[in-house]
Amino acid sequence: MWRKFEGSCQPVRLEIYDLLGQTVRTLVAGSLVPGGHQVTWGGRDQQGHEVAVGVYCYRLQAGDFVQTRRLLLLR
Template sequence: PDSLCYDISTTATFSGTVEVCFGYDEASLPGPEANVRLIHYDATAMPPAWVDITTSVDTDANRVCGETSTLSPFVIGIGSVTAVGPAPVPKSLALRQNVPNPFNPTTVIGYDVPVDRTPVTIRLYDVTGRLVKTLVDEPRPAGAHQVSWDGRNGRGEPVATGVYFYRMQAGTFVQTRKMVLLK
């Protein structure tokens, strides 16, 4: 193998950073253990990218650690980020928790599309169920995507502090998540 890949997700929400550590078998590495790196696919970056997040490598325990603020694919590899290759194609439709949450003034919503040209709609609603804004309404290519919301409605006006819901629909897939705007 060229690398060892882990795809981690959670239904819990967290803020700040977490340390992730992975064990590896030295025999499975595609190169010298001294060059082992923990590389993370950051779907919240603009544009999304592979990022070296290595903070420590314990070659005695065969363990590599890194610090991240999001969970998604991780690769244990050798050398530079450019050696990782293209981003992985998601296996299923998914709507991710916005980051940060609570937020002010802007937040990022991640979502996954496994098949090219999938029609995707992401809409924002207030607590009464009223449509606040449509963020996405178009066919999207396969991959991990993100969209930002700046706390403004469809007319460009700032919205009030409070709880909002965002809903993704793609074919029969429908998922809704909650976020909080604090001013």
């Protein structure tokens, strides 16, 4: 996933959820400087275990911006 942030440094949070709404992994939790940023999820949960192939959701929060989308994990 790639996203460009403009303006000042802002708090960013990027999390992966399963379809039951349980948090699978937090990929970003902190402030990012303006510019382009890329994050890759390797299909592992917070403890480092591989998760099942299937549909997940990600939620990206950056300042006032919030985006939630589905993603398909394949191996």
